[in-house]
Amino acid sequence: MANIRPQDMGKPSEQLCKIENLMPLPAPYDKPGMEPDFSTPKDAWKDTYCTSLDGFVGNETLVRPKTKEEEEAMVKQFLTGLERLFSDETNRNYLQPLMLSFEYCAKCNTCSEACHVFKASGEAEIYRPIFRSEVMRKIAKKHFGGGGLLSKFAGGDIDINFETIFRLGELAYRCNLCRRCAQTCPLGLDNGLLARELRKVFSMEMGIAPKPLHEKGSMLQLKTGSSTGITREAFLDMIEFLEEDIYERTGKQYKIPVDKKGADILLTHNAGEYMAWPENPAAFAIIFEEAGLDWTLSSELLGYDNVNYGLFYDDAQSRKIGLGQMKAAKDLGVRRIVVGECGHAHKAAMVSIDRAFVGEDNIPRESFLPLLWDLIRNNVFKLDPMRNNFPVTLHDPCNVARMMGVIQPQREILKVIAPQFREMYPHGAKNFCCGGGSGFAIMKSFNFPEFRNKVTSRMKFKQILEAFQGDMESDIPKYVCAPCSNCKGAIRDILEYYQATAKFNVHYAGLVELVVNAMVQFDKPFLEFLDEEEFYETHVKNKK
Numbered sequence: 001m002a003n004i005r006p007q008d009m010g011k012p013s014e015q016l017c018k019i020e021n022l023m024p025l026p027a028p029y030d031k032p033g034m035e036p037d038f039s040t041p042k043d044a045w046k047d048t049y050c051t052s053l054d055g056f057v058g059n060e061t062l063v064r065p066k067t068k069e070e071e072e073a074m075v076k077q078f079l080t081g082l083e084r085l086f087s088d089e090t091n092r093n094y095l096q097p098l099m100l101s102f103e104y105c106a107k108c109n110t111c112s113e114a115c116h117v118f119k120a121s122g123e124a125e126i127y128r129p130i131f132r133s134e135v136m137r138k139i140a141k142k143h144f145g146g147g148g149l150l151s152k153f154a155g156g157d158i159d160i161n162f163e164t165i166f167r168l169g170e171l172a173y174r175c176n177l178c179r180r181c182a183q184t185c186p187l188g189l190d191n192g193l194l195a196r197e198l199r200k201v202f203s204m205e206m207g208i209a210p211k212p213l214h215e216k217g218s219m220l221q222l223k224t225g226s227s228t229g230i231t232r233e234a235f236l237d238m239i240e241f242l243e244e245d246i247y248e249r250t251g252k253q254y255k256i257p258v259d260k261k262g263a264d265i266l267l268t269h270n271a272g273e274y275m276a277w278p279e280n281p282a283a284f285a286i287i288f289e290e291a292g293l294d295w296t297l298s299s300e301l302l303g304y305d306n307v308n309y310g311l312f313y314d315d316a317q318s319r320k321i322g323l324g325q326m327k328a329a330k331d332l333g334v335r336r337i338v339v340g341e342c343g344h345a346h347k348a349a350m351v352s353i354d355r356a357f358v359g360e361d362n363i364p365r366e367s368f369l370p371l372l373w374d375l376i377r378n379n380v381f382k383l384d385p386m387r388n389n390f391p392v393t394l395h396d397p398c399n400v401a402r403m404m405g406v407i408q409p410q411r412e413i414l415k416v417i418a419p420q421f422r423e424m425y426p427h428g429a430k431n432f433c434c435g436g437g438s439g440f441a442i443m444k445s446f447n448f449p450e451f452r453n454k455v456t457s458r459m460k461f462k463q464i465l466e467a468f469q470g471d472m473e474s475d476i477p478k479y480v481c482a483p484c485s486n487c488k489g490a491i492r493d494i495l496e497y498y499q500a501t502a503k504f505n506v507h508y509a510g511l512v513e514l515v516v517n518a519m520v521q522f523d524k525p526f527l528e529f530l531d532e533e534e535f536y537e538t539h540v541k542n543k544k
Helices: 006-010 068-085 092-103 110-114 116-120 129-144 149-153 162-171 180-184 191-205 214-224 232-250 271-276 279-290 315-332 343-352 368-377 408-417 437-442 448-456 458-467 485-497 500-504 512-517 532-541
Strands: 265-268 336-339 365-367 392-394 478-481 506-509
Touching: 006 129, 006 162, 068 129, 068 162, 068 191, 092 129, 092 191, 110 129, 110 180, 116 448, 116 458, 129 162, 129 191, 180 191, 191 315, 214 315, 232 271, 232 279, 265 279, 265 315, 271 279, 271 485, 279 368, 279 512, 315 343, 336 343, 336 368, 343 365, 343 485, 365 368, 368 408, 368 512, 392 408, 408 512, 437 448, 437 485, 448 458, 448 485, 458 485, 485 500, 485 506, 500 506
Parallel strands: 265 336, 336 365, 392 478, 478 506
Antiparallel strands: none
16 A cells, blocks of 8 residues: 555556555454454445445445546546636635645645544555645646646646546545644645545536535535425424423423524524434523523524535535525524534634625624633533533534634533543644544445544544543443534444444533533433433432
8 A cells, every 4th residue: 555656546456545454443442353344345336436446435426437438528527627726716715725735745744644544544545635635736737737748747747537537536535624734734735625625626517526415415405494404394393392302301491582583692503413412402502591691593594504514515505505594694683693513614604604704794603612611600500510420521623623723611611510521632723533524424325434434533433442541441421522513423423333332331412411411400410321310319319
């Protein structure tokens, strides 16, 4: 694997790379048989999809053409899209950082040591951050240089053929876009940006993007108002369910405000929370109501779903969704938008498309984390940290910590409510991605979940194991706090894949659930994995 070069991307081969030496995991997963082996790609896939890169299929819309003419047309489409990347008319917002990263890489490989995918794979060459960037660089130099001898000496020494483009379409989805490489680069260059720009060529020029991100994500969201396809009526039914669920959990009746005009706060969630983790929006409702905040949810088109998968692959879709979300807030006349536990929604709403929200189009947007810390440090709630007296570690979502620098509020909260809180290392802005970033958490086609669980999420699983060393093999519950919906999805999958919950009592959820679990007015635990009778005897009965 070590001798694979960017020039090899166009050479005939059944499979360019095979992962053979995965990064070792710490105890108790350092023993043979503790994790499944890789499965073999099915022969039926090879004639249709791109298995010739590394044997994994992540992008099911990347389909092999049936004729030579169709292959040539696909290459031409890609080159046309590449030209538009480097045009001020068609890529003005990203052209400057693109050119800096394209032109000035010193190939020092500092970024490789920072990349969780490269390290977890056993340092497979194709997963170096600079590998796909160098493929893109060589294609561009050959194409723009006319393909002659001079362009070859300038770095354009690569065959621009169908196999090169086909493999590059898959390779663009072997990066979580976590931008840890950019953070560590001594020149400040961003290989994550280059990977994202490559995805744009395939999506915006060629109509090629993973179905979970595009058809079942962005397009469904623009059509129905939700990335899950939930209708307005179904959403309102969910709110009734949440109110009933909260009453059952707490014994207290709460009325969740929906479509309240002129409220101070519009709270937005990842729509997936209502489907997979309804206890999270339930915990937010309890916190906001107990704090006496003037807030609301929106039931309108794009109003309650803060997902924006366009962020990962397509500028046009990202802008459409962002503007639709802003319109829903403006229609309610709220004074500010508070983004709940969704990392990419933080980045999309507050950073990436901020330039679209100017003048009358703008409504202030903020993270829930500083707001929650203000409530807790001002003693708005009466909290008993001993209700969370079990080992707790914190995963920092990349788009909250590294992209936005929101690092301290969540730690200050955990110091108040979780007496056995311990850090992962590294953490904060230097954290490792959960492995589900850039859409991977919802990409489940063919054998791609295997790649995610064994490679992209491997470093995060290693961090979780290291954080709980000394407690892993005890019966006590252990809690991974992950204040992001996509991160929770990735962590859920690795805990299931490695049977960490069944074997070692390792659980996961968000931050707000821990806060509600610590509220002294409730007789029952909010966290479902806690024993209700034991919780009552320990934390309620004696104090009454």
